[in-house]
Amino acid sequence: MSIDHPDRTSRLSAAERPKFLVSFEFFPPRTDAMEERFWESMGKLAPLHPRFVSVTYGAGGSTRERTLRMVSRIKAETGIDAAAHLTCVGASREEVDAVVRGYQAAGINRIVALRGDPAEGIGQPFTPHPAGYRNAADLVAGIRRIGAFDVSVAAYPEKHPQSPHWQADIDKLKAKLDAGATRSITQMFFDNDDYFRFVDRARAAGIAAPIVPGIQPIHSFRQISGFAARCGASIPSWVAERFDGLDDDPETHALVASAVAAEQVLELVDNGITEFHFYTLNRANLVLALARLLGARPN
Numbered sequence: 378m379s380i381d382h383p384d385r386t387s388r389l390s391a392a393e394r395p396k397f398l399v400s401f402e403f404f405p406p407r408t409d410a411m412e413e414r415f416w417e418s419m420g421k422l423a424p425l426h427p428r429f430v431s432v433t434y435g436a437g438g439s440t441r442e443r444t445l446r447m448v449s450r451i452k453a454e455t456g457i458d459a460a461a462h463l464t465c466v467g468a469s470r471e472e473v474d475a476v477v478r479g480y481q482a483a484g485i486n487r488i489v490a491l492r493g494d495p496a497e498g499i500g501q502p503f504t505p506h507p508a509g510y511r512n513a514a515d516l517v518a519g520i521r522r523i524g525a526f527d528v529s530v531a532a533y534p535e536k537h538p539q540s541p542h543w544q545a546d547i548d549k550l551k552a553k554l555d556a557g558a559t560r561s562i563t564q565m566f567f568d569n570d571d572y573f574r575f576v577d578r579a580r581a582a583g584i585a586a587p588i589v590p591g592i593q594p595i596h597s598f599r600q601i602s603g604f605a606a607r608c609g610a611s612i613p614s615w616v617a618e619r620f621d622g623l624d625d626d627p628e629t630h631a632l633v634a635s636a637v638a639a640e641q642v643l644e645l646v647d648n649g650i651t652e653f654h655f656y657t658l659n660r661a662n663l664v665l666a667l668a669r670l671l672g673a674r675p676n
Contacts, residue, residue: 397671398652399425400460400562400589403659404433405443411659415447418661423455424675425668428652430455431489431529434462441476449483460529461485463520464493465510466503470519473510477523487527490516490558503539514552521557530554532561532588534575538609547582554586561586562654565593565605567637568613569644590645593656594663595634599624635666642667 401422406412419430432447448459461480465473480488492503492513510516513530520526530553533546540546550561566572576588595601598620605612616637623630642653655664 396651397646397673398428399668399671399673400428400431400654401664402431402433402591402654402656403447405435405447406659415659418657418659419451419455421661421665422657422668423457425665425673426676427457429458429460429487431460431462431487434464434491434493445476445479445483445485448480448485452484458487459485460487460489460527462489462491463516464491465506465513465516466493467506467509469506469508470510471508473516474519474523477520477526481524481526486525487529488520489529489531489562490520490553491531492516512549512552514549514556517553517556517558528558529589530558530561532563532575532579533609534563534566534571535610543578547578547584550579551582551584554584559586560589562589563591564608565591565601565610565656567593567605567616567641568611569641569648571611572645573648587652589652589654590650591654591656592638592642592667594638594667595620596658596660596663598630598634631663634663638663638667639670642670646671 403415403419406415422430430451432444432451434441434444444461448461451457451459463473463476463480477488490513494503505511510519517528517530520528530550532550533540536543536546537549540549554561563572563575572590579588593601593604595616598617602612602617604610619633619637620630623633645653655667657664
């Protein structure tokens with residue numbers, strides 16, 4: 378999707394204006410009511426023509442069929458490229474390869490490849506399936522052996538919680554990209570300096586592939602702070618202070634959330650970032666506001 382920011386680019390010619398790309402992440406709905414909200418949100422965001430829309434993959438492949446059903450329907454009904462998430466935890470290579478071939482048969486040519494969290498929970502040691510892929514880089518290589526998929530992988534601006542040090546973290550990212558991934562998408566972060574430092578480390582290590590910032594609008598501070606604690610992402614004290622006392626004031630909470638996300642995105646834009654991946658949590662309003670701030674309009 379091409380987006381022109383009116384405030385920052387109005388003095389530039391059309392050829393000189395930066396082109397912004399966005400992608401949106403959803404999760405498979407578990408109930409009829411959740412599915413209704415899923416398609417309502419999709420209906421609002423699809424007219425913006427994102428680069429792709431991704432659908433997550435439950436722990437241990439628990440949403441395998443729903444993920445395939447949702448990405449197939451998204452592509453068939455909206456014409457938008459859909460990316461299916463895939464993990465290798467708790468599954469053999471044969472089982473994972475069968476899922477990849479199922480995506481291929483359905484016309485899905487984008488995959489977000491992730492190692493996945495252990496069945497015991499985030500933070501527990503990862504043990505590969507005896508007949509499975511060893512890690513995310515091994516998974517990427519397996520996907521590329523099956524077909525010419527566009528593969529995205531994860532990056533961690535604050536370091537993966539299980540990485541012993543930064544060099545190991547950067548080495549793992551490089552291995553995933555060397556195995557055939559096209560880009561990395563970061564885990565959510567709320568301090569842009571963490572992202573900038575991470576990009577500097579990656580470039581210094583010879584990584585040239587895009588490192589797309591993953592942006593999480595704070596629909597619910599209580600919910601997002603819980604997510605952050607479990608996945609090793611920190612929330613700056615100044616962000617927490619802005620939401621203090623707003624649990625029972627949804628209107629003010631929404632206004633503050635819009636302001637916080639807008640500040641983050643525009644600072645990234647001012648530093649040359651032209652591609653964003655938005656974690657929607659199947660909600661469209663805040664993401665729509667951010668896209669409109671960047672100048673996006675439905676076609």
